[in-house]
Amino acid sequence: MSVLEHQYREAVAGITSPGSLDEKILQYARQFKPARSDNLWLSKAASSGAAVAIVVLLIHPAQYLGALTPSLHPADASRQRPLTNWQQEPTHPAPAVDPWFHLRSQVEAGSYVELCHVWRRQQRGSVSEKLPRDLESKARKHCRLLP
Incomplete structure (x- = not known):
């Protein structure tokens, strides 16, 4: 706890209101x-109508139809789990070397x-591949100092 927090807590503890x-x-x-x-x-x-609506939703047999439907056709796997592969797995690009x-x-x-050696060879035109932009900027900055 910091000094300010400690001082604040001491100041608040000292404040009291009179009992009257x-x-x-x-x-x-x-009053x-x-x-x-x-x-x-x-x-x-309104409250009794809401209670009746909740009871009807809980007791209504339509909510149980989906639970009983897969047991009617146990051999058909597509009906047992219709949404198993509804989304394709994301394909991650292969990391390039x-x-x-x-x-x-x-x-x-x-x-x-x-x-600096690679950069000088590139300046002479003897390298087929060009340096990437970040390496080329570092080469410009540092290779003038080195022989």
């Missing part, structure tokens, strides 16, 4: 009564010698 004020508030709260409803019969009719992984790992380690 608490009694006045309690007496004032006891409140719920408002009488003029539509008492309408309220009872990075041809520049070795060179990137050396650059991340802080060694720019091989990167």
